[in-house]
Amino acid sequence: MINIAKVYDVLAKEFEKYSAxxxxxxxxxxxxxxxxxxxxxxxxxxxxxxxxEVVNAMxxxxxxxxxxxKYTREEIEEMIYPVGFFRNKAxxxxxxxxxxxxxxxxxxxxxxxxxxxxxxxxxxxANLVRTIAFRKPAICVDVHVHRISNRLGYVQTKTPLExxxxxxxxxxxxxxLNYNSYLVAFGQNHCTPRNPKCSTCPIYDQCExxxxxxxxxxx
DNA sequence: AAAACGGGGGC
DNA sequence: GCCCCAGTTTT
Numbered sequence: 001m002i003n004i005a006k007v008y009d010v011l012a013k014e015f016e017k018y019s020a021x022x023x024x025x026x027x028x029x030x031x032x033x034x035x036x037x038x039x040x041x042x043x044x045x046x047x048x049x050x051x052x053e054v055v056n057a058m059x060x061x062x063x064x065x066x067x068x069x070k071y072t073r074e075e076i077e078e079m080i081y082p083v084g085f086f087r088n089k090a091x092x093x094x095x096x097x098x099x100x101x102x103x104x105x106x107x108x109x110x111x112x113x114x115x116x117x118x119x120x121x122x123x124x125x126a127n128l129v130r131t132i133a134f135r136k137p138a139i140c141v142d143v144h145v146h147r148i149s150n151r152l153g154y155v156q157t158k159t160p161l162e163x164x165x166x167x168x169x170x171x172x173x174x175x176x177l178n179y180n181s182y183l184v185a186f187g188q189n190h191c192t193p194r195n196p197k198c199s200t201c202p203i204y205d206q207c208e209x210x211x212x213x214x215x216x217x218x219x
Numbered sequence: 220a221a222a223a224c225g226g227g228g229g230c
Numbered sequence: 231g232c233c234c235c236a237g238t239t240t241t
Binding site for chain 2: 045046047049050081082083084085086087088089
Binding site: 040041043044045046047048050084085088089091092119120121122123124125128140141142143144145160180181183184187188192193194 | 233234235236237238239
């Protein structure tokens, strides 16, 4: 049986050796929920260093939804070009001020269901904004959390949403705030998609699936 | 359920 | 050159 508390403690201790990319990125630059929202949307499937450069440049000119609304979709594309999926993200960002204004009175909402109404925001981003901007407990399941939770044997799930719901059941809420960061850092440094570094794994003795074929998870 | 979207950085 | 990146939207 997995001891989640123990795993958490070990990873927490290891954590100083790692970094929590997006959290560090936005917290170093702003506490403004709107800017955090922008940075978080742009960070999807994108290296944090790339996101950081783009976001820094944007924050020179854009501080509010009104500022963002002044730009055309093409101008936004040009602005965010180095991040991946820039056309999709520009489309979302271009529409964002309108939705914030019409539905949320120009404020970034705090509830998951509300955040999900924003363009470019899916479950992972909604949860991430909630934790970073509002310090509310949330579980955001990205590829790392999904993969590792299955590899360790916490869950046996097909979709990230299933993983999120299962973790919501079995993971005590007091761990939610930092758990994602720890698991992501762990996923980048040890429990990698291919060829995980099991020989130097800090929670080797807590893993039920060492050496088990994981292609069914990793895809 | 699957496809489309993507440039940048690491090795 | 190949692999991966704290996914979302559209078919």
